[in-house]
Amino acid sequence: MTVTHERRDTHPLTPERLLDSYVAGDFFFATRQHTILGIGRREVLTAVDPARLADTVAAELTDLGAPLAVGVLPFDTTASGTSPTRIVVPRDVRIAGPAHPAAATLTRRTVGVPIGVRAVPHPARHEEAVARALTELRHRDLRKVVLARALDVEFADPVPAEAVLRNLVRDNPEGYTYAAGLPAGRVLVGATPELLISRRGTRVFAHPHGGSAPRSADPATDAANAEALLASEKDHAEHAVLREAVLEALRPLCRSLTAPDTPSLAATPTMWHLGTTIAGELVDPDISALRLAAELHPTPAICGTPTDTARGLARRLEPFDRGYYAGAVGWVDAAGDGEWAVAIRCAEVADHSLRMYAGGGIVAASEPAAELAETSAKFQTLLRAMGLDLDF
Numbered sequence: 001m002t003v004t005h006e007r008r009d010t011h012p013l014t015p016e017r018l019l020d021s022y023v024a025g026d027f028f029f030a031t032r033q034h035t036i037l038g039i040g041r042r043e044v045l046t047a048v049d050p051a052r053l054a055d056t057v058a059a060e061l062t063d064l065g066a067p068l069a070v071g072v073l074p075f076d077t078t079a080s081g082t083s084p085t086r087i088v089v090p091r092d093v094r095i096a097g098p099a100h101p102a103a104a105t106l107t108r109r110t111v112g113v114p115i116g117v118r119a120v121p122h123p124a125r126h127e128e129a130v131a132r133a134l135t136e137l138r139h140r141d142l143r144k145v146v147l148a149r150a151l152d153v154e155f156a157d158p159v160p161a162e163a164v165l166r167n168l169v170r171d172n173p174e175g176y177t178y179a180a181g182l183p184a185g186r187v188l189v190g191a192t193p194e195l196l197i198s199r200r201g202t203r204v205f206a207h208p209h210g211g212s213a214p215r216s217a218d219p220a221t222d223a224a225n226a227e228a229l230l231a232s233e234k235d236h237a238e239h240a241v242l243r244e245a246v247l248e249a250l251r252p253l254c255r256s257l258t259a260p261d262t263p264s265l266a267a268t269p270t271m272w273h274l275g276t277t278i279a280g281e282l283v284d285p286d287i288s289a290l291r292l293a294a295e296l297h298p299t300p301a302i303c304g305t306p307t308d309t310a311r312g313l314a315r316r317l318e319p320f321d322r323g324y325y326a327g328a329v330g331w332v333d334a335a336g337d338g339e340w341a342v343a344i345r346c347a348e349v350a351d352h353s354l355r356m357y358a359g360g361g362i363v364a365a366s367e368p369a370a371e372l373a374e375t376s377a378k379f380q381t382l383l384r385a386m387g388l389d390l391d392f
């Protein structure tokens with residue numbers, strides 16, 4: 001196993017070269033700090049429960065003398081989930097600096113022309129599901145539930161995950177842009193703004209996002225959307241549930257924990273969000289980034305509160321299995337450091353088709369039509385990367 005860091009020789013290891021080397025099945029993770037490429041698979045470790053897998057991964061990294069492991073957590077990490085946590089020790093790891101700002105000079109790649117696009121469920125059914133969730137919110141012990149929908153896109157030719165990834169890197173300078181190989185040649189690819197947890201030594205950070213508004217090409221509308229989000233009681237209520245849950249999960253693990261009282265605006269090229277930066281100092285330096293991700297996931301950003309009730313309701317109201325959508329994607333190294341991002345704004349690529357997902361938090365003050373529009377806006381991250389000017 002070799003780890004190659006950026007070096008100044010005739011072939012510097014640049015983020016662009018990592019992108020050029022990436023092939024579907026590899027692991028790719030670009031952040032504001034660095035770009036990681038995990039090539040191939042030396043070991044694949046799977047288990048339903050990511051917390052249990054964390055210890056196995058730590059032992060495996062030590063045994064193999066490997067620097068880091070990469071992978072994905074599914075949305076549903078309970079026994080009834082159908083996709084396991086999947087951690088890969090790559091054959092080779094290459095690390096370069098951040099992809100930005102040079103990414104703006106990347107040339108876009110063509111993804112192909114779709115021969116069919118289908119919303120799952122039909123948009124009207126999604127509105128009905130939101131309406132049913134509102135009834136549950138009124139009558140049950142439920143404060144928030146996240147409901148998602150999907151878009152299935154069919155192509156005449158195989159979908160080049162490499163092109164989708166490259167276009168996502170080009171378009172999304174601030175977030176976590178990722179690709180992870182899944183069984184049967186499938187690929188999870190996306191660009192998420194949301195950090196579930198990062199750990200460096202005893203320092204941990206989380207940046208939960210909850211509360212959304214679309215960006216606009218018109219600067220006045222764009223600014224007005226941001227202002228309206230900052231002033232929206234409904235979005236602040238939705239965010240408060242999330243902030244509380246993340247703080248509550250981290251509190252027993254941290255000797256100190258800080259978070260501003262009110263969220264601030266976080267931007268992606270397609271969405272405005274309310275975000276809170278949470279920083280903590282771990283009590284136990286042996287708790288790895290993967291273990292921390294397992295402790296926090298699923299947060300109310302992608303599930304709801306209380307967790308079990310919300311997960312059960314989402315399972316009943318959504319006509320699909322989320323798989324790795326709304327799970328987590330990231331890496332953990334031999335020292336236990338790592339970064340795990342919330343696996344949203346993504347698609348699962350399978351040969352000639354892909355399925356993209358978008359969801360939104362429903363609270364008592366939500367409205368079905370607005371929730372449908374929010375998911376349409378969230379699809380834009382992937383639709384743009386695919387060069388598709390569609391509104392679903």
Ligand SMILES: C=C(O[C@@H]1C=C(C(=O)O)C=C[C@H]1O)C(=O)O
Pocket residue numbers: 146148194209210211212273301302326344345357358359360361362378
């Ligand atoms: C669930 C998604 O996004 C999450 C839900 C949000 C919301 O409801 O406001 C905001 C950011 C994300 O945490 C998604 O993009 O699919």
